[in-house]
Amino acid sequence: MNSIKLIEKELRQVQKIIKSDFVKEKTIKNLYEHVFKAKGKKIRAKLNLTSSSFNRRNKKRIKLAAIIELLHTATLVHDDVVDNSSIRRGKKSVNSAWSNSHGVLIGDYIYSKAFMYMVDIGNREILEELSNATNDISQGELIQLDAIKNVEISLNKLKKISYFKTGRLFEAAAKTGALLVNADKRLISNISECAKNIGILFQIKDDLLDYSYSKDIGKPCFQDLKEGKITYPFFYAYKNASRNQKKLLFEELGKKKIKTKTVFEMIVSLKGIKKTERLAKNYYQSAISAAKAIDNLKIQKEMIELTDNAYNREK
Numbered sequence: 001m002n003s004i005k006l007i008e009k010e011l012r013q014v015q016k017i018i019k020s021d022f023v024k025e026k027t028i029k030n031l032y033e034h035v036f037k038a039k040g041k042k043i044r045a046k047l048n049l050t051s052s053s054f055n056r057r058n059k060k061r062i063k064l065a066a067i068i069e070l071l072h073t074a075t076l077v078h079d080d081v082v083d084n085s086s087i088r089r090g091k092k093s094v095n096s097a098w099s100n101s102h103g104v105l106i107g108d109y110i111y112s113k114a115f116m117y118m119v120d121i122g123n124r125e126i127l128e129e130l131s132n133a134t135n136d137i138s139q140g141e142l143i144q145l146d147a148i149k150n151v152e153i154s155l156n157k158l159k160k161i162s163y164f165k166t167g168r169l170f171e172a173a174a175k176t177g178a179l180l181v182n183a184d185k186r187l188i189s190n191i192s193e194c195a196k197n198i199g200i201l202f203q204i205k206d207d208l209l210d211y212s213y214s215k216d217i218g219k220p221c222f223q224d225l226k227e228g229k230i231t232y233p234f235f236y237a238y239k240n241a242s243r244n245q246k247k248l249l250f251e252e253l254g255k256k257k258i259k260t261k262t263v264f265e266m267i268v269s270l271k272g273i274k275k276t277e278r279l280a281k282n283y284y285q286s287a288i289s290a291a292k293a294i295d296n297l298k299i300q301k302e303m304i305e306l307t308d309n310a311y312n313r314e315k
Contacts (some may be wrong), residue, residue: 003053003302010049010062011042021113031106032096035073036091043202043306045069046172049208050302051191052178058181060121067121068173070114071130075137075169077107082141085228103184126176133172140164149228150252151238151246157236162203163196190293194303195286202310204280207231209315211267225263226255232279238270245270284311 021032045065052061070274079085081103087093095103111134118127129249144161149154174195178188211233224231230238230253238249245266252258267273284307291303 007046009051010297011045013062013079014045014065014069018069031102035242038091039090044072044169047195048177050172051174052181053312054296055181057229063117064121064180065113067117069085070110072169074107074110077103086270125179129172129176136164136168147230151250153230162200166203167196167199190290194287194290197283197305201280201283204232205313207233208276222260225258230277231273233267236275237267237270239268257269
């Protein structure tokens with residue numbers, strides 16, 4: 001069986017662990033099943049399994065990948081509450097189908113489930129890395145709140161948000177997988193750096209996909225703009241805009257009903273899309289460079305493939 005099929009088989013085992021929640025309380029059961037009904041990309045779990053794949057005999061690998069997926073899902077549920085999002089992975093979000101309170105509490109429940117599994121893993125380094133990562137993710141969300149409608153935000157601050165919100169869990173996923181199987185320091189460093197750059201690239205692609213008319217991305221388009229978020233396309237376009245153009249862009253920022261065609265054409269003409277695509281290419285190249293520094297050729301190949309998939313994805 002080739003490595004891709006092995007990873008897919010392992011991901012099915014990850015999903016089985018996640019769904020093996022035996023709480024009989026009807027409300028919790030219904031919420032939990034709703035959250036995990038739709039299958040996500042599981043790219044973070046893939047990273048985790050890939051980084052530990054040279055020792056597939058380690059029985060804790062699947063549970064660790066499940067922890068990564070649980071942590072990621074909990075952040076998504078909480079994000080939907082903060083952003084008041086109605087759609088997640090093509091279906092109603094928890095806060096939309098139930099309430100914000102249900103969203104916060106089931107997110108907390110999923111987080112606690114992940115930490116219970118971490119105790120089962122019994123590795124202090126892994127617990128420390130994942131605890132730090134979840135703390136950084138929370139910091140990223142709080143920093144982003146301060147960035148709402150803040151047209152004076154710097155590029156470095158946007159990059160920091162991207163790292164904390166997305167790159168950090170990618171990095172932790174790869175690092176903890178390597179730690180679990182006692183990889184050498186060089187592999188841990190290279191695979192963590194590669195994963196971090198894949199994560200930031202993933203976030204940049206999300207920002208680009210928000211400025212599209214595709215119905216296949218699993219969430220409404222122009223959602224970030226409607227929520228008042230300064231993402232890379234808007235940031236670059238605003239920096240290049242004239243006074244009148246800046247006034248128009250700022251007026252549309254955070255509106256529930258925006259002039260999508262006007263704004264989109266302006267973002268494009270002011271090179272917001274082009275410069276964001278260039279930034280994505282930079283992170284892609286950084287991820288590829290880190291992947292090529294990995295000595296294990298099988299893992300190197302899989303990390304390059306994950307980087308390519310993140311760069312070329314359309315949803």
